[in-house]
Ligand SMILES: Nc1ncnc2c1ncn2[C@@H]1O[C@H](COP(=O)(O)OP(=O)(O)OP(=O)(O)O)[C@@H](O)[C@H]1O
């Protein structure tokens with residue numbers, strides 16, 4: 280049984296048909312690369328899975344059961360975490376504050392539950408350490424580099440033990456060293472039975488860590504190939520439209 | 527490893543055991559290098575510099591006027607700014623979300639009249655207080671719902687309630703003064719008009735609320751969420767924060783603070799007309815901004831409220847004692863408002879470099 284199964288997912292924004300009848304399956308421990316030109320509908324698909332907005336039509340099933348997400352928190356309750364392309368961080372909070380945004384750690388002081396800064400700083404520091412990122416938990420996100428902001432957004436997905444992590448261009452703004460760490464992280468997640476969907480424009484990244492690659496072109500899925508059965512050249516052709524279909 | 531809260535212990539395996547570099551140690555050292563002492567952090571805040579200005583004006587005034595430092599004058603100054611400080615605490619929350627509440631002055635009129643009428647009708651002070659805060663919170667609820675759910679601009683919504691609340695105050699008071707406050711009249715007038723240990727009661731209320739707000743901003747989830755919404759409402763929403771409900775609560779809080787200020791002020795005056803609090807919204811907003819609030823949202827200091835309000839009252843008092851025409855008062859309030867915003871701008875620029 281697939282962990283996640285999308286069938287005939289369509290999304291329209293008024294006259295714009297961002298997605299048209301997209302099917303996608305992903306199993307536990309699998310990493311799927313999602314590729315496509317700018318505006319192909321990748322982020323839209325990710326946001327539907329993450330509960331940002333419902334599909335116009337089509338079904339989403341998790342472990343065989345139909346689900347209807349109304350808010351991002353619904354998806355999170357089903358074990359789905361996402362790194363948004365625009366990261367969605369609060370500039371006026373610290374790195375740790377952003378990592379724990381919406382699920383702050385608390386401790387009891389008498390009858391009150393108060394924010395546990397020490398625990399949040401410490402845990403955020405550990406997460407940044409795992410990501411080999413030189414992000415300091417107490418720094419304001421406002422003053423951070425693109426890579427550090429990315430680390431904060433990725434660290435957010437690791438607070439819980441998600442079944443599926445969606446990453447929308449997580450390596451777009453970061454250094455070579457950090458790209459390696461993100462890719463290593465994806466491999467570790469696969470090894471521990473987590474599923475990952477990686478949106479990326481970087482062919483080597485997808486071929487390095489993914490088991491399959493799906494290609495979207497103008498809202499339609501035109502290919503879904505096992506990595507070992509395809510080549511960067513073929514995928515490039517599928518993205519640009521030089522090759523029509525390869526399903 | 528943290529075992530607190532939602533963090534599950536069954537994590538994705540962390541770093542490989544064979545990893546030769548101790549990243550935790552690196553992070554620790556980076557972290558401690560960054561850390562500031564409490565004093566350094568304080569010096570970077572706007573309320574600190576406004577406090578310095580207050581002290582400087584105070585020192586100058588000690589030479590200019592014999593009356594300034596007298597107990598009597600200090601008593602009056604502190605009591606006068608207490609009402610504005612209390613409202614500025616609530617306004618700070620609203621401004622932190624990137625909103626504004628123009629209705630607080632009219633709300634004082636409305637809630638003061640409501641409290642007065644209830645007690646005049648022979649009910650006790652408890653019911654008067656509940657009616658006062660309750661009617662304030664109700665208007666705040668309406669403001670908040672229109673802003674958070676209907677998505678109208680805060681400026682317009684609260685401008686509307688500024689007009690409507692004042693009008694309702696006029697209607698229900700029949701344009702008459704209320705000066706009889708029923709069975710608990712003495713207690714009511716004592717709360718607003720008297721002192722404990724030589725400090726006016728409204729100042730006690732402000733002091734206690736300031737500490738409460740400081741704790742709320744620093745240690746509560748709600749406070750954290752308000753600040754996050756001011757920073758990036760969309761990100762807050764995506765993180766699962768109930769943004770709409772928090773925004774509504776912020777307007778209810780601001781309105782309730784106006785109700786509380788009215789309750790105290792009517793007790794002090796011993797009477798209330800529907801003109802209570804007329805144009806106070808401008809002073810409250812000015813005090814909040816001087817106290818370090820940023821109209822773009824995302825910044826709040828509990829201590830900014832009393833400090834901002836204190837500076838404004840100090841200017842008024844100093845002009846009076848220095849024998850300068852009272853007509854200059856608004857000029858200096860305006861001047862300090864602009865200086866406060868300028869100061870923040872300069873400090874921010876310094877930080878980017
Ligand atoms: N909220 C929205 N309202 C209207 N149109 C939208 C919205 N979100 C996306 N679109 C449109 O849907 C299409 C797909 O956009 P999407 O962001 O999914 O592309 P993408 O594949 O992620 O591109 P990129 O590689 O640039 O990130 C585009 O034509 C875009 O303009």
Ligand SMILES: [Mg+2]
Nearest residue numbers: 321322323364
């Ligand atoms: Mg995108």
